[in-house]
Amino acid sequence: MALLEVRDVTKKFGELVANDRVSFTVDAGTIVGLIGPNGAGKTTLFNCVSGLYPVTAGRIFFDGAEVTGLPSYRIARMGAVRTFQVVRPLKDMTVFDNVLVGAFLHGAGGAQAREAAESCIELCGLAEYADKSAGGLPIGGKKRLELARALATRPKLLMLDEVMAGLTSTEVKAALELIRHIREKGITLLIVEHVMEAIMPIADKVVVLDGGIKIAEGPPDRIIDDERVISAYLGAKFSRRLQAKREERTNA
Amino acid sequence: MVTPMHHGALKRKDLFWLALVALMALVPAVSAITANSFLMHVLILILLFASMAQAWNIIGGYGGQTSFGHSVFFGIGAYGAGMAVVTYGLSPWPGIGVGMLAAATVAVLISYPCFKLSGHYFAIATFAVVEIFNRMFLVWYWVGGALGLDYPMVEEGFKNLMWYDSKTGYYYCALVLFVLIFGIVRFLEGHRFGYYLRAVREGQETAESLGVNSTAVKLTAMALSAALAGLCGAFFVQYNLRVDPGMVMSLDMSMKFVLVTILGGAGTLAGPLLGAAVLIPLQEYTRALWGGLGGGVDLIVFGVLIIVIVVKQPAGISGIVRDIAKRFRRPADAKGGTSVGTA
Numbered sequence: 395m396a397l398l399e400v401r402d403v404t405k406k407f408g409e410l411v412a413n414d415r416v417s418f419t420v421d422a423g424t425i426v427g428l429i430g431p432n433g434a435g436k437t438t439l440f441n442c443v444s445g446l447y448p449v450t451a452g453r454i455f456f457d458g459a460e461v462t463g464l465p466s467y468r469i470a471r472m473g474a475v476r477t478f479q480v481v482r483p484l485k486d487m488t489v490f491d492n493v494l495v496g497a498f499l500h501g502a503g504g505a506q507a508r509e510a511a512e513s514c515i516e517l518c519g520l521a522e523y524a525d526k527s528a529g530g531l532p533i534g535g536k537k538r539l540e541l542a543r544a545l546a547t548r549p550k551l552l553m554l555d556e557v558m559a560g561l562t563s564t565e566v567k568a569a570l571e572l573i574r575h576i577r578e579k580g581i582t583l584l585i586v587e588h589v590m591e592a593i594m595p596i597a598d599k600v601v602v603l604d605g606g607i608k609i610a611e612g613p614p615d616r617i618i619d620d621e622r623v624i625s626a627y628l629g630a631k632f633s634r635r636l637q638a639k640r641e642e643r644t645n646a
Numbered sequence: 647m648v649t650p651m652h653h654g655a656l657k658r659k660d661l662f663w664l665a666l667v668a669l670m671a672l673v674p675a676v677s678a679i680t681a682n683s684f685l686m687h688v689l690i691l692i693l694l695f696a697s698m699a700q701a702w703n704i705i706g707g708y709g710g711q712t713s714f715g716h717s718v719f720f721g722i723g724a725y726g727a728g729m730a731v732v733t734y735g736l737s738p739w740p741g742i743g744v745g746m747l748a749a750a751t752v753a754v755l756i757s758y759p760c761f762k763l764s765g766h767y768f769a770i771a772t773f774a775v776v777e778i779f780n781r782m783f784l785v786w787y788w789v790g791g792a793l794g795l796d797y798p799m800v801e802e803g804f805k806n807l808m809w810y811d812s813k814t815g816y817y818y819c820a821l822v823l824f825v826l827i828f829g830i831v832r833f834l835e836g837h838r839f840g841y842y843l844r845a846v847r848e849g850q851e852t853a854e855s856l857g858v859n860s861t862a863v864k865l866t867a868m869a870l871s872a873a874l875a876g877l878c879g880a881f882f883v884q885y886n887l888r889v890d891p892g893m894v895m896s897l898d899m900s901m902k903f904v905l906v907t908i909l910g911g912a913g914t915l916a917g918p919l920l921g922a923a924v925l926i927p928l929q930e931y932t933r934a935l936w937g938g939l940g941g942g943v944d945l946i947v948f949g950v951l952i953i954v955i956v957v958k959q960p961a962g963i964s965g966i967v968r969d970i971a972k973r974f975r976r977p978a979d980a981k982g983g984t985s986v987g988t989a
Contacts, residue, residue, distance in 0.1 A: 444855065446851065446855075465854065465859075466851070466854045466855055467853075467854045467855075467856075467857050467858055467859045467860070470854070470855055470856055470857035471857045475855065475856065475857070476855055478852070478855070482849050482851070482852040484844070484845050484848035484849055484852060484853075485848055486844075486847075486848055486913075487844055487845070487848060491841060491844075494841060495841050495842065495845040495853065495856055495858070496856045498838045498841060498842070499856060499857040504836070504837065504838075507838070543856065544855075544856070547856055547857060
């Protein structure tokens with residue numbers, strides 16, 4: 395059975411339909427990429443799954459239980475934890491204390507939580523900043539802090555919202571390495587990503603949204619060739635041109 | 647290597663606090679101090695206001711919810727003890743318990759809807775609550791109405807929490823109050839609840855995304871803060887031997903909870919003590935010297951001081967102390983790399 399199942403989820407803001415009957419599943423132990431152009435409704439869908447927004451219609455199941463309409467802290471306690479695209483450090487607390495807040499979810503005893511926080515900080519390469527105030531981190535550090543903090547809660551499903559956006563290519567490589575490492579620890583990942591090149595090599599499955607509608611779902615190599623995905627990303631004109639080129643090639 | 651601060655463990659700072667408490671416990675041994683009744687009065691008020699500010703600090707500083715309603719909880723605690731003694735002829739102790747419980751209950755009932763408001767709106771709503779309780783107690787016959795409650799003469803001692811000749815008994819009570827409330831906050835600082843409270847202040851949605859039930863955390867903090875404010879109120883009425891609505895449930899009193907903490911440094915353990923140690927002597931001495939000029943001289947001094955401090959250092963006196971400490975440490979660190987080593 396899938397770890398996460400999104401079933402016909404619709405989210406409207408007034409008359410604006412941000413997500414229109416979106417359905418997909420995330421199997422345990424896999425990495426699923428959620429991609430789409432700007433304004434496709436990726437983050438909205440994320441907010442629905444993590445309980446930040448109530449859904450307008452549809453149902454969401456996690457780990458065998460329905461989580462539709464539950465407040466976000468309850469969903470987090472069940473093991474589905476997210477990061478934010480626009481980083482949200484707890485500014486006046488140190489980097490260590492930020493991660494410790496996450497670690498307290500499954501380690502009310504101080505020593506155990508502190509150990510977990512330390513190892514997550516180490517893993518995300520934040521050791522040198524541990525005692526610094528989180529508000530003063532550079533952007534790359536803040537992105538890693540989001541990751542470390544979520545990881546410290548020991549989630550079953552980790553939902554990453556564009557953790558790689560705005561990073562340098564070296565930083566992206568390091569982040570991908572980290573994500574692979576997280577999967578090896580048995581954590582399932584749902585990753586919203588704008589940068590296609592970043593997600594394609596690591597994802598087991600990719601879900602593509604455009605204009606709030608799911609236009610494709612499948613393994614990355616199949617998604618790359620999908621007509622609708624290409625036109626969503628590159629526009630109809632480029633799509634036709636690509637089509638023409640392909641036909642030329644096959645004719646030749 | 648990660649070398650994080652372990653708030654839970656006993657640190658050098660705690661030894662400083664223990665030494666300070668020991669020193670304060672020895673104050674009544676100095677006859678020159680106990681002989682000066684006004685000085686004892688000022689010391690007692692410093693301990694009381696530091697305790698009040700620390701109680702407020704739980705929800706206002708660590709929790710970031712600026713409450714102007716704390717005089718209500720303070721007043722309920724005061725009336726709890728006062729009614730036990732005056733109305734029912736008991737010792738104040740059962741009244742203190744009931745008062746603290748009532749303060750916490752009222753706090754939860756009024757905060758639950760108010761916490762749905764954020765930022766300034768929460769503060770404004772708590773303003774209104776003070777006015778409501780003030781009016782209600784003024785016309786409520788059972789609690790003594792506008793006349794208030796005047797203490798009868800009873801036997802002095804810890805059983806009745808009352809002393810007539812010397813202020814030493816009150817001083818020790820205030821010290822116990824201080825140690826209790828500061829101890830509770832110090833404990834919270836190092837434990838999960840304290841971290842959750844600060845996390846909610848820094849970002850409610852972020853905290854929730856990490857599994858923190860922010861409503862429960864804020865309500866618990868508010869209940870604890872109100873109960874302790876009520877305890878302070880009970881001490882106040884035992885010291886004052888009189889209570890009426892204007893004395894305890896007023897915006898004036900609410901402002902003092904807020905101002906002492908903010909002036910000292912909100913969200914820090916030392917802030918409430920620093921704020922009280924500066925403001926209370928100022929308040930009492932200006933009152934003694936210029937009280938004849940009419941009411942409110944102390945508030946004018948408060949106001950000017952707040953403006954100066956907040957402009958110079960928004961983190962309050964504890965921020966100023968930190969800056970000074972840094973300035974002293976820096977040159978020591980520069981050469982200390984080889985010789986001193988540990989900082």
